[in-house]
Structures are given as structure tokens and as C-alpha cells.
Amino acid sequence: MPRVIITTSNNLLFDQRVNKITLSLEKAGLEVWRSGRNYPAIKPPENRPGRTILLNILFNKGPLFYLFLNIQTFIFLLFNKFDLIWAVDMDTLPAAKTAALLKRKPVIFDGHDFFSELPEIQHNKTIKKAWQLLEKTFLPGCDRYFTVSPGLVELYEKKYNINFRLLRNLPLEKDLTPLPPLDGDPKIILYQGALNVGRGIAQTIESLQFLSEEYRFVVVGTGDCAGELKELTKQLELEDRVNFTGPVPFEELYKYQKGALVGICTYEDLGLNHQYSLPNRLFDYLQAGIPVLTSNFPDMAEIVRNNETGLVIDNLEPQNVANAIKEACENRQLRKKWQETIPRAAKIFTWNNETRQLKDVKNLIK
Structure with missing residues (x-):
């Protein structure tokens, strides 16, 4: 062979x-x-x-x-x-x-x-x-x-x-059709992937200052910036609202995806590689029934806008990120629409x- x-x-x-x-x-x-x-x-x-x-x-x-x-x-x-x-x-x-x-x-x-x-x-x-x-x-x-x-x-x-x-x-197709929940208690924000520079993780942590206590941020993965992100969380006294899971095999990601109301797939404008990024987590979120919050860069924004699977934001100012997260988690009309559009997109964007x-x-x- x-x-x-x-x-x-x-x-x-x-x-x-x-x-x-x-x-x-x-x-x-x-x-x-x-x-x-x-x-x-x-x-x-x-x-x-x-x-x-x-x-x-x-x-x-x-x-x-x-x-x-x-x-x-x-x-x-x-x-x-x-x-x-x-x-x-x-x-x-x-x-x-x-x-x-x-x-x-x-x-x-x-x-x-x-x-x-x-x-x-x-x-x-x-x-x-x-x-x-x-x-x-x-x-x-x-x-x-x-x-x-x-x-x-x-x-x-x-x-x-x-x-x-x-x-x-693109992800492997799952047997079950993903259905975004209308609400959650607590309201889980999810990031999965490498903890590297310029991925909007720090800004999402900072955004919790503008969100009510029911919001929690689950950070799945490890990387060069893990120590800095944990230190930032400590400085802002948000350790009870941010959960760093450490490295997780991709077979176990479903444990952290379950119940998440929005997935973070943002990038800072730090060069052409970020501008043209199309990371697997954007599609993994869809396969898990999770709406996406993404940056206004061509390839990512096109997927989200054309398939109505989340929100696109123009900048990563923590207040702006907080507003988008709140909109994604609390706008029931949006979430009802995503219950139709995300399962449809999940069947299209498969390996x-x-x-x-x-x-x-x-x-x-x-």
C-alpha cells in the first residue's frame, strides 16, 4: 500500500x-x-x-x-x-x-x-x-x-x-442536527483554539466588565499568550467568570460546546494572514449549533453574513465586543432565526x- x-x-x-x-x-x-x-x-x-x-x-x-x-x-x-x-x-x-x-x-x-x-x-x-x-x-x-x-x-x-x-x-458532519438554544443560565461565551496573539481573547475577557454576572467565558486551548490572558483575568478580578480549560483533544470539545450561546472567532488587524484567515472554529461552532461573533475581514465575514449564522463586528473595543455578545445572547428574534439558518449552514459546510x-x-x- x-x-x-x-x-x-x-x-x-x-x-x-x-x-x-x-x-x-x-x-x-x-x-x-x-x-x-x-x-x-x-x-x-x-x-x-x-x-x-x-x-x-x-x-x-x-x-x-x-x-x-x-x-x-x-x-x-x-x-x-x-x-x-x-x-x-x-x-x-x-x-x-x-x-x-x-x-x-x-x-x-x-x-x-x-x-x-x-x-x-x-x-x-x-x-x-x-x-x-x-x-x-x-x-x-x-x-x-x-x-x-x-x-x-x-x-x-x-x-x-x-x-x-x-x-x-471544515468539520466532519455530526449525526445530530445542531439547534442553537434560545437562552442559557449562565450565558456561556466560548473560545476554542490556540491562545495566540491578536485573536480577540483579551478583549473578550475585558468585555465581561460591561456584562452582567450571568455571563461566563470558557477558553478552551493553550498557546503563547495563555499566561498573559490568565494574568489579565486576575488583574480584572474575573477569575470566577473565566474558565481556562487548558489543552483539550478535539474529540472532547463537545463537552465545552454544549450550551454555549456564542462562539468567539475574532482577529485583530495584524497583517494579511489575519485578514484572510478562515479558521476551523468558525465552522466547528456551526456544527455544534453555536452562533459566531467574528471580525469584519473578507472571508470570515462573507461566510457569516451570507449564511446568517452570527454577527460581524468592525472593531474589538471591549465595549463594542460586549454589546455584540449581549445582542447575540439576548435577542430572541435573532436566536429564533439562527435556529433555522445554523442547521442549514451546518449541513453545507462539512468536510x-x-x-x-x-x-x-x-x-x-x-
Whole structure:
């Protein structure tokens, strides 16, 4: 059976996209291995598809992390058989591309982000130029390209004249039709995903100051900003109203989604990567019957407006966020409408409807 190795830079605990790609490739008759790093040291559940290999990288962040990630990923690829490499994001492409060229095998690039436009590096010209150089060096010559939003498809084509296919990060369809509740006690606001810079989490915490005591904020995930967000919560004396769950396998997200009245999917304007983001949580909320509060950026706003599945806000001032949350949770006319529109959208935006883009992947293997 032909083998595909998917290369990533995380421990795969939270990566629903890689899990869904694995399922689709296995359905096409391919054996799938996934490589990542053993940090945080939380082993993914054993019942997931494919084989998971976690690498122990000496460093957790910074240039040395990326250097050792690629060295160890390359060594892993060099000493294991594969017929196709699926490289997730720019940070694993150098190792994947080099190994694929040496073994004369095809390589697919799956860009979840546009790395040189990540908000974390916009104020560091040296690091930004380094990622741009890596993009110019390693992006050309892959056998196929995927990315997650129409805006990123356009951006990659504009910057590097490369034709990307759109493969949105849609969820697997659930058996039960999601139905948004009309009300809740307490009123739960939900954020699920990485706790990284510029995702509107801090502003949502601050917005609780303008909302009544019945409002609670559940923050599911971990990330670089976790410590800062907890400190902010402490400073504002909101520790009894904000629940940080820590890292949670995606199989257990339903426990925190149940009863949530609104899901947060906002971004600050910190570069093109944020402007053209189309994160999986926007669609996960719909699949769980949760209206979405999102930023007025093209791809996210289009989904929410065209399908009437939430509210779009123009800025992340805490008072403005509080007003939108209150509207989403207390406007019964809106919530009754969402009981019609969200189940309809949940049936449209599913991975089963998106996998047509993967049907000919097997043809790349000679």
C-alpha cells in the first residue's frame, strides 16, 4: 500500500485538519503516517487513524526550534519509506522538499497560514525576510498546493505566481442536527483554539466588565499568550467568570460546546494572514449549533453574513465586543432565526463536501 507521510510542527493533539486529511487519504487506499513534536507532552488518543510519530525537539520556540525541527524531520524522512509527502505549513517544507527531491517522490504543500505575514513577526524585519527567503526558495516546484481560504489562495498567487487549491478547514458532519438554544443560565461565551496573539481573547475577557454576572467565558486551548490572558483575568478580578480549560483533544470539545450561546472567532488587524484567515472554529461552532461573533475581514465575514449564522463586528473595543455578545445572547428574534439558518449552514459546510479536492491526490504517486 502506498504510504503518505504528513509533516507537522505540533504534537497533533489539536490538529483536526490533519486528522480529517488522514481519514480521506486512508479512504483513498493510502497508508498514512503523521510526524510532529512531543510538546506539549500530551499523547494523542490511540484510536485516531494513521500512525503518529512524535519527535523530541531540543528547543520549543525561536530559530533553533525551526532548525532542529527540520533536521529531525529530514532524518526521519530519510530513513523511512514514503511515496508522497504532505508538508503542513512553511515550517516543515524545507525538510519535506529536500527529502522528496532526494528520493524523487512528490510533495504536497498545505499552507494553513501565510508564514511571512504571521502577526508575531510583523515587527521583526529580519525574521520576516528570513521567512520570505524560505518561501521563495522552497515553495516553487511542489507537486500540488492547498490552503484554507480564498484570500490566501489569491495572496499566494499574487506573491509567488503559484496556483493553490482551496481546501477549507471544515468539520466532519455530526449525526445530530445542531439547534442553537434560545437562552442559557449562565450565558456561556466560548473560545476554542490556540491562545495566540491578536485573536480577540483579551478583549473578550475585558468585555465581561460591561456584562452582567450571568455571563461566563470558557477558553478552551493553550498557546503563547495563555499566561498573559490568565494574568489579565486576575488583574480584572474575573477569575470566577473565566474558565481556562487548558489543552483539550478535539474529540472532547463537545463537552465545552454544549450550551454555549456564542462562539468567539475574532482577529485583530495584524497583517494579511489575519485578514484572510478562515479558521476551523468558525465552522466547528456551526456544527455544534453555536452562533459566531467574528471580525469584519473578507472571508470570515462573507461566510457569516451570507449564511446568517452570527454577527460581524468592525472593531474589538471591549465595549463594542460586549454589546455584540449581549445582542447575540439576548435577542430572541435573532436566536429564533439562527435556529433555522445554523442547521442549514451546518449541513453545507462539512468536510464530506470539501474532499472533492483530494480525489486525484493518489494519481501523484507513480
